[in-house]
Amino acid sequence: MPGYLIAGTVLAVITTLALAWKWQLGVLRAGVFILALSMVTALVLSAADQLAHFTFVTGTLAMWGITVLAAVACLLAMFYRDPERAAPDRDDVIVSPADGRVIYVRPVPPGEVPVASKRGRAASLRELRGTSLCDTGATAIGISMNLLDVHVNRAPVAGRVQLSERMHGTFGSLRNPEMVGSNERVTTVIEAGDLQVAIVQIASRLVRRIVSFVSEGDELRLGQRIGAIRFGSQVDLLVPAGTRITLAVQTGDRLVAGRTIVGVVAGEPAATGAFPRADGAAVASAARRDG
Structure with a gap:
């Protein structure tokens, strides 16, 4: 595994765990989620490396930025959801x-x-x-x-x-x-x-x-x-x-x-x-x- 994937993952984990603690999202839950997300990002960047030819710096920044942005997008999607809900069928x-x-x-x-x-x-x-x-x-x-x-x-x-x-x-x-x-x-x-x-x-x-x-x-x-x-x-x-x-x-x-x-x-x-x-x-x- 290229070193930039590991470095980018570490930076993404540090960033998201700090935000998870600050926003009271649950550090353990956020850590598991960001690690799973970083695996998906790593697969994408590994495939793209044949065309982009990442250096350690650009690869690290890409790994960190894409993972964090994807996590924020997932968070916003969850935040803005408005599911239909049926109230109890009673009046007491x-x-x-x-x-x-x-x-x-x-x-x-x-x-x-x-x-x-x-x-x-x-x-x-x-x-x-x-x-x-x-x-x-x-x-x-x-x-x-x-x-x-x-x-x-x-x-x-x-x-x-x-x-x-x-x-x-x-x-x-x-x-x-x-x-x-x-x-x-x-x-x-x-x-x-x-x-x-x-x-x-x-x-x-x-x-x-x-x-x-x-x-x-x-x-x-x-x-x-x-x-x-x-x-x-x-x-x-x-x-x-x-x-x-x-x-x-x-x-x-x-x-x-x-x-x-x-x-x-x-x-x-x-x-x-x-x-x-x-x-x-x-x-x-x-x-x-x-x-």
Whole structure:
């Protein structure tokens, strides 16, 4: 094997592993992927060498550049994907608004303004003042997204958009907990009968655009696309507190937007028998399988 193939592979691995660590993509997963990709690149360059006659320098640069560009192209293809998803065929559930991992599940006491948190730092969601989530208490579920997650967000319940508000701010890295409070965010409140559910999309350093597909007064279906948040970031879901809702997720769970059941609402009959009513443990097990 020509020396430039080895040198280019080493440079590509170093480059991509540094980016994988920085963007929280999983170093081991990224390492296996880039090694497999570099093997394909090596075959292409070996065939092209008969015409290009690479030197050590040009071959190394070609091996490194093509491998890294191919990896970035694969990453962008995964990032911009928007698969069709069927929501659960029932009307007594709350589904996840985002792909990602649950980083906290915590109560919001009645009368307090809900907050979004990152590594112990809290940011007041003042736009939720006057909602039932602020008046009677809520449960906040933080969902951390990375670059490999689908970034289209979906309606956690069927209902009417009561509030859609953009809070302008900065675009700092969410690795810095202080950025939770100063970064741009979009908050959407959906009324489902006598329940209110809020989705908070929070920007990060790589996020330069939070897109909202809905406006106040819109009627939404369960699992309908409501917006997109570019590159890795955080989405918070706030649901009413109380015994009426049985939560089905816990910290560390992987969620799938529009599919994973986050909670079951008591007193609302299921639309069909396809998803039989279950206790909290059973629903949690099903949610983890979906995620």
